[in-house]
Amino acid sequence: DTAVSQTPKYLVTQMGNDKSIKCEQNLGHDTMYWYKQDSKKFLKIMFSYNNKELIINETVPNRFSPKSPDKAHLNLHINSLELGDSAVYFCASSQDPPTGAYNEQFFGPGTRLTVL
């Protein structure tokens, strides 16, 4: 069974569209994350949720909105897609307390978003 899954794996869309990426973890973890791998292959944190509550919200355009319906899911919705949004987006989860990232993070397979 996949521990952290993301759908879709590939997403090709036109500029201006709205799209969502879904993430689910079956590890029973309390904390979930979204990372963006930029053009230089650098992993940057976007958001983090702990027990459905937003913990980290980095300087991300407000076109990006995470939603956590329950602690096993953290979806990423992107409005008005722009060319610069093209990247690989990774979801991750960990069993971390509210005090800090002390435990290893388990990453999903990534979603390659291409905006044309």
Add this chain to the structure above:
Amino acid sequence: ILNVEQSPQSLHVQEGDSTNFTCSFPSSNFYALHWYRWETAKSPEALFVMTLNGDEKKKGRISATLNTKEGYSYLYIKGSQPEDSATYLCAANSGGSNYKLTFGKGTLLTVNP
């Protein structure tokens, strides 16, 4: 802004060689240091998480050390094998950022048979 620096950026070694990489991070308000192994077309996989100054961890031929006072960690690979070829990422949780892991740019290791 938390800076996590890794060196070297890339490394080519021969099968059987031992090698090591460096990760440096701010030592103030340190919480944890993570090492991940990232193979091409896969997702990062955790190797170690270290929290205490002087920590040493080992997994097979790979080991890591941590110095929180001076802000660095070393990752060692003994007797490199071609399957060790990957990008090795370190990530620090410090500077009062709690959950936020700041990743370095990684060291790309290529082990030639």
